[in-house]
Amino acid sequence: MSSPEERIRELGLEIPDVVAPLASYVPAARTGSLVYTAGQLPIVKGELAATGKVGAEIDPERATELARLCGLNAIAAIRAEVGELSRVRRIVKVVGFVASAPDFYGQPQVVNGVSDLLGEVFGDAGKHARSAVGVAVLPRDAPVEVELIAEVD
Structure with a gap:
């Protein structure tokens, strides 16, 4: 089986540079075998890819x-x-926040974007527990924010 990095390339994607924190926090923190990411916005090359409310x-x-x-x-x-993605044993939890118009109720389908990616990259190790939450506003008026918890060796 190919490595997660190879699968990312096979998908026509590349792993971006780590997004610089927007405030006083770190992009990821490890405790024991768990890595928690900070909330990640849809930032591409330093710019927010879109703004506004979903719906x-x-x-x-x-x-x-x-x-x-x-x-x-x-x-x-x-x-x-952790150095390389082959050290990820499992994606444990995903939390997706969706800045939603008052009458939008499709948060689970939106967060499928990240869940499907994790399955494509990590296979069975990408299967995870998840929350998809509608919120009034996100930082910088981002439409979506995602955080992960990963188990690593």
Whole structure:
């Protein structure tokens, strides 16, 4: 079986640089065998890929793509913390926050963007528990934010 890094390349993706923190925190923190990522926004090359509320300015399909970008940024933070992605034994938990218009109820489908990416990259080790939460606003007016907990060796 190919490594997670190889699978990312096979998907036509590349692991981005770790997104610099927007405030007083670190991108990822390890305690024992667990790595917790900070909330990751859909930032590409230092710029937020989109702004607005899902179900208003952002359509759900675009939001799902943005959740995938958040997941890629979380993967980058994990790799920076542990050195290589083959050290990930399991993605334990995903929390996805979706800045939602008042009448938008499709948060689980939006967060599938990151869940599907994790399955493609880590296979069975990418299967995880998850929360998908609708919120009024996210930092910098981002439509989606994702955080992960990974078990590593």
